[in-house]
Amino acid sequence: MISKKNLIDRFTGYVRIDTQSDSGSNETPSTKKQWDLARKLATELKEIGLEDVEIDDNAYIMASLPSNIAHEVPVIGFISHFDTSPDFTGTNVNPQIIEAYDGKDIVLNAEQDIILSPDYFEDLLQYKGQTIITTDGTTLLGADDKAGIAEIVSAMEYLVNNPHIPHGKIRVGFTPDEEIGRGAHKFDVEKFGADWAYTMDGSQVGELEFENFNAAGAVVTVKGKIVHPGYAKDKMVNSMYIAQDFINSLPRLETPEHTEDRQGFFHLTDINGDVEETVLKYIIRDHDKDHFEARKEVMKNMAVDINTQFGREVIKVEIKDQYFNMAEKIEPVMHIIDIAEEAMKAVNVTPIIKPIRGGTDGAQLSYKGLPCPNIFAGGHNFHGRYEYVPVESMQKAIAVIVKIAELTAEKYSAGYEKN
Numbered sequence: 001m002i003s004k005k006n007l008i009d010r011f012t013g014y015v016r017i018d019t020q021s022d023s024g025s026n027e028t029p030s031t032k033k034q035w036d037l038a039r040k041l042a043t044e045l046k047e048i049g050l051e052d053v054e055i056d057d058n059a060y061i062m063a064s065l066p067s068n069i070a071h072e073v074p075v076i077g078f079i080s081h082f083d084t085s086p087d088f089t090g091t092n093v094n095p096q097i098i099e100a101y102d103g104k105d106i107v108l109n110a111e112q113d114i115i116l117s118p119d120y121f122e123d124l125l126q127y128k129g130q131t132i133i134t135t136d137g138t139t140l141l142g143a144d145d146k147a148g149i150a151e152i153v154s155a156m157e158y159l160v161n162n163p164h165i166p167h168g169k170i171r172v173g174f175t176p177d178e179e180i181g182r183g184a185h186k187f188d189v190e191k192f193g194a195d196w197a198y199t200m201d202g203s204q205v206g207e208l209e210f211e212n213f214n215a216a217g218a219v220v221t222v223k224g225k226i227v228h229p230g231y232a233k234d235k236m237v238n239s240m241y242i243a244q245d246f247i248n249s250l251p252r253l254e255t256p257e258h259t260e261d262r263q264g265f266f267h268l269t270d271i272n273g274d275v276e277e278t279v280l281k282y283i284i285r286d287h288d289k290d291h292f293e294a295r296k297e298v299m300k301n302m303a304v305d306i307n308t309q310f311g312r313e314v315i316k317v318e319i320k321d322q323y324f325n326m327a328e329k330i331e332p333v334m335h336i337i338d339i340a341e342e343a344m345k346a347v348n349v350t351p352i353i354k355p356i357r358g359g360t361d362g363a364q365l366s367y368k369g370l371p372c373p374n375i376f377a378g379g380h381n382f383h384g385r386y387e388y389v390p391v392e393s394m395q396k397a398i399a400v401i402v403k404i405a406e407l408t409a410e411k412y413s414a415g416y417e418k419n
């Protein structure tokens, strides 16, 4: 396998380059600094021997590892994003390497008393004895998703250097701006040309995800009537009270803080109001398509009821779909999950299959015609100073990628023909 030292060097080299994205920008990539890593990655992919290495005007990178077998098999892809979250700074990341982790508190920053403790983050204890890469307490780490990038690059390098392992054509894709929900927007699925792909962007070792939320955003605008308070009797309409009724009419327990697993919710994210006008912003989430549609109907019907009471339009609900549950696109091609599961078991990783309470780039890609479940990249506590990644988990991810490539070549040996 790839040596631990090489993997650590590769990964820490990536995280030292600041690639924070910015939702306030309309450009792609949203920040110029993402080019710094993008260009380096394109060069590296060429150096390790991949072909068709391309970086487009939006910093999307694609490359191919050519097939090394005589017969045709499906083309598979591996995808990660090189930007980091706008939630926390990614400037001057200074990774710390903890060897043979002893299961005790890790002092990230003695000066500022920032401790990564298993008392709070119990997951740490499963990595006792392993090599853990942490932050110095002042930035995020960027294992989300530079761990995924390091794993894909290392797996491709391994396959190049071990030509006795049979595999079909493999495509590699690295994207900017995933953290601001735009990683898949300008991803050219046709050019990528894979039959299916995997994002290496999950968290703990073993994660395999192909169900995510259906998602919509709602903007509720309530119109009131401002009149001098001294002359307001029977004339003033206070939009804030109507908004309050609207809020209270939605089920109080169907909110993020009261739900888990496959339970959906309405989440009030923002209130802005005065007497004349109040605007509420919601996000609506549900794994189940019918429940998702029903949630949207509930909101619209509440508006109709309130408007009927007033005899005019005082409230307006505008709902926009954001993304959909990829399960709908994966279920017809469940063999791509089976292969990933089998690959994990073959390298002694126990698959953890659970629905994502969020979205992934893979969901958007799946709806663009590239079925794309998500596999663990190994990191924990994304988007903050407590982010860490065990090197052994990254090694497992590399082994899973290699095994998926091998199994795909094996399974399609008997006269597979592309239709």
Ligand SMILES: [Zn+2]
Pocket (backbone or CB within 6 Å): 081, 144, 145, 178, 201
């Ligand atoms: Zn990510």
